[in-house]
């Protein structure tokens with residue numbers, strides 16, 4: 467379908483071919499979607515309706531971190547970029563899907579575990595971390611997972627920074643351990659200009675240990691700390 471250029475460490479440009487078919491790895495947003503403990507619940511209201519007003523028009527009330535979403539620097543830094551200023555280049559490009567589904571609920575992904583993938587991760591890649599936690603999404607998620615989701619340890623964030631990764635996505639509520647006071651993983655990644663995509667869906671499983679072409683588009687919400695983002699992947703063949 468389309469040709470995209472991949473820049474490798476030696477800055478040589480390589481052509482890749484992506485599939486016509488794509489897979490949606492973002493969650494459907496509904497009023498009863500699971501939300502991070504303490505976050506506001508979505509609300510959908512009818513402002514105009516077809517019978518009375520000859521048109522349907524709704525108002526949506528939504529936490530900025532609802533469903534699949536991108537975090538901006540503003541999430542943790544007073545003078546950081548709002549989500550409208552986060553470069554889309556970070557969220558469009560070649561990605562590799564790494565498997566952490568053997569980890570127990572509530573465990574952090576370590577730098578040692580990430581470094582076992584060093585030979586297959588390229589500079590400028592996007593990392594998509596499949597933890598398997600997303601498989602509980604439609605199965606009593608808040609009781610079975612709730613605050614015990616897999617996350618990225620601060621040392622693993624350092625590894626990601628050193629590898630010059632563009633952005634990192636995960637199929638759990640957050641890259642950070644629930645309740646972390648320091649929020650070091652967020653702060654390290656965001657201050658290094660690395661994009662964060664949270665709450666991908668379980669379709670990511672299909673691509674474990676494969677390379678895909680990711681397109682993740684947050685809304686341009688001025689000055690905000692995050693935005694829901696429709697996120698799709700294409701198969702890649704070199």
Ligand SMILES: [Zn+2]
Nearest residue numbers: 531537664692
């Ligand atoms: Zn977030």
